[in-house]
Amino acid sequence: xxxxxxxxxxxxxxxxxxxxxxxxxxxxxxxxxxxxxxxxxxxxxxxxxxxxxxxxxxxxxxxxxxxxxxxxxxxxxxxxxxxxxxxxxxxxxxxxxxxxxxxxxxxxxxxxxxxxxxxxxxxxxxxxxxxxxxxxxxxxxxxxxxxxxxxxxxxxxxxxxxxxxxxxxxxxxxxxxxxxxxxxxxxxxxxxxxxxxxxxxxxxxxxxxxxxxxxxxxxxxxxxxxxxxxxxxxxxxxxxxxxxxxxxxxxxxxxxxxxxxxxxxxxxxxxxxxxxx
Amino acid sequence: xxxxxxxxxxxxxxxxxxxxxxxxxxxxxxxxxxxxxxxxxxxxxxxxxxxxxxxxxxxxxxxxxxxxxxxxxxxxxxxxxxxxxxxxxxxxxxxxxxxxxxxxxxxxxxxxxxxxxxxxxxxxxxxxxxxxxxxxxxxxxxxxxxxxxxxxxxxxxxxxxxxxxxxxxxxxxxxxxxxxxxxxxxxxxxxxxxxxxxxxxxxxxxxxxxxxxxxxxxxxxxxxxxxxxxxxxxxxxxxxxxxxxxxxxxxxxxx
Numbered sequence: 001x002x003x004x005x006x007x008x009x010x011x012x013x014x015x016x017x018x019x020x021x022x023x024x025x026x027x028x029x030x031x032x033x034x035x036x037x038x039x040x041x042x043x044x045x046x047x048x049x050x051x052x053x054x055x056x057x058x059x060x061x062x063x064x065x066x067x068x069x070x071x072x073x074x075x076x077x078x079x080x081x082x083x084x085x086x087x088x089x090x091x092x093x094x095x096x097x098x099x100x101x102x103x104x105x106x107x108x109x110x111x112x113x114x115x116x117x118x119x120x121x122x123x124x125x126x127x128x129x130x131x132x133x134x135x136x137x138x139x140x141x142x143x144x145x146x147x148x149x150x151x152x153x154x155x156x157x158x159x160x161x162x163x164x165x166x167x168x169x170x171x172x173x174x175x176x177x178x179x180x181x182x183x184x185x186x187x188x189x190x191x192x193x194x195x196x197x198x199x200x201x202x203x204x205x206x207x208x209x210x211x212x213x214x215x216x217x218x219x220x221x222x223x224x225x226x227x228x229x230x231x232x233x234x235x236x237x238x239x240x241x242x243x244x245x246x247x248x249x250x251x252x253x254x255x256x257x258x259x260x261x262x263x264x265x266x267x268x269x270x271x272x273x274x275x276x277x
Numbered sequence: 278x279x280x281x282x283x284x285x286x287x288x289x290x291x292x293x294x295x296x297x298x299x300x301x302x303x304x305x306x307x308x309x310x311x312x313x314x315x316x317x318x319x320x321x322x323x324x325x326x327x328x329x330x331x332x333x334x335x336x337x338x339x340x341x342x343x344x345x346x347x348x349x350x351x352x353x354x355x356x357x358x359x360x361x362x363x364x365x366x367x368x369x370x371x372x373x374x375x376x377x378x379x380x381x382x383x384x385x386x387x388x389x390x391x392x393x394x395x396x397x398x399x400x401x402x403x404x405x406x407x408x409x410x411x412x413x414x415x416x417x418x419x420x421x422x423x424x425x426x427x428x429x430x431x432x433x434x435x436x437x438x439x440x441x442x443x444x445x446x447x448x449x450x451x452x453x454x455x456x457x458x459x460x461x462x463x464x465x466x467x468x469x470x471x472x473x474x475x476x477x478x479x480x481x482x483x484x485x486x487x488x489x490x491x492x493x494x495x496x497x498x499x500x501x502x503x504x505x506x507x508x509x510x511x512x513x514x515x516x517x518x519x520x521x522x523x524x525x526x527x528x529x530x531x532x
Binding site for chain 2: 041042156185186187188189190193194197212213214215216219220251252255256257258259260263264265266267268269
């Protein structure tokens with residue numbers, strides 16, 4: 001089976017006044033129709049990896065790779081038009097905070113319909129019908145009411161579900177979720193995750209789940225990449241997380257306070273300079 | 278027994294909305310007390326009412342046996358009660374150096390010897406004197422939260438109000454800040470009231486906790502009870518399930 005996505009030696013560099021900052025330093029992996037987690041701290045390059053695949057790296061940054069291909073399409077040499085056609089239609093991305101990533105002056109329904117109209121020849125009535133179906137699929141009960149609401153009129157959990165609806169309505173083959181639940185309440189997090197989980201499974205999408213929460217990612221994904229300072233330090237099957245070898249992975253696992261584990265003080269990461277080499 | 282903080286039948290109403298509905302909480306001296314609940318449950322409002330940032334419409338708040346009212350408190354109150362906020366990106370002045378921010382509370386309270394105190398405060402939160410003349414944008418999230426903690430501690434308060442002090446931080450940095458907070462509490466015998474939506478953090482830090490929902494306390498229990506699963510309310514159990522993380526089987530049942 002040929003992979004959905006091939007990433008080989010991906011690098012993202014940001015020129016700054018004080019020199020070039022390399023946020024992603026040679027990341028390679030392939031993705032089939034599976035769930036892949038990318039975990040790391042802030043600044044580890046996990047989000048920039050996702051953005052580079054999506055083509056959302058800021059214009060002043062420089063993206064290079066030996067190979068960055070989606071279903072045989074070379075993403076780096078593809079024309080901007082080709083990438084626009086892919087983005088939203090075949091590759092979609094869910095962002096962290098619905099408060100900031102939805103358009104505040106457009107109703108939720110119109111934002112969903114916009115995606116459809118951009119990528120398909122579709123009539124108004126049919127687009128509305130598809131959007132309502134999609135809202136129902138993310139378990140929004142009163143879909144026709146929510147369709148006309150603006151983002152500030154809904155709760156965070158509802159907004160995030162609307163964003164999932166918006167991203168999945170065109171039926172993408174690859175979904176990149178960048179911290180999709182970090183801005184939500186614990187009680188709502190699980191609901192949103194289970195909706196995401198079900199839709200990804202039903203539609204047979206490839207999923208890249210980016211998060212700093214190693215436990216959450218491992219419970220959701222089949223395979224986990226652990227990133228530190230722009231590099232992958234360990235790749236591990238989610239079921240074998242307990243056997244993680246790299247001290248950074250072990251540190252990330254151990255530093256969370258767990259109910260019932262009486263550990264005072266909590267173990268902290270002792271960052272070794274050689275990890276970043 | 279003298280309670281450090283005692284809240285009795287406190288109600289806070291914003292226009293028509295009851296943010297707090299007759300809440301009573303007692304926190305003993307030297308105790309670490311947790312408030313848990315989802316957004317909108319009133320846990321932060323309770324903390325802000327104690328700090329005097331939000332006015333109460335009914336009920337009484339007593340701090341160390343003395344009743345405090347309204348949003349204007351005297352200097353002695355602020356010297357005894359300090360607060361650390363959730364977002365270290367928002368709670369520090371962006372155009373003032375660390376030195377200036379730590380000087381502010383000392384100047385307000387007319388405390389001298391600022392040189393030594395600032396260096397000591399920085400040292401206490403694990404940042405060296407090299408951080409003294411930096412601006413907030415030159416610090417990481419964890420370092421900023423340490424500065425916010427240093428600013429609260431520099432007045433040597435006896436009560437620290439913590440509003441989600443680590444939820445804006447990475448998991449690995451969270452552990453460092455939680456350890457720091459535990460250490461200063463042990464060294465100074467501080468009283469903590471800590472708001473969090475993370476049951477793992479609260480059971481780690483606090484001996485007793487109150488679970489809040491829709492402006493009311495729905496359950497009071499000790500961390501030991503929670504760990505052992507001696508839970509009476511369905512809502513608390515929900516929070517408990519949520520804190521265990523995502524499980525595919527659990528979803529299959531509910532779906």
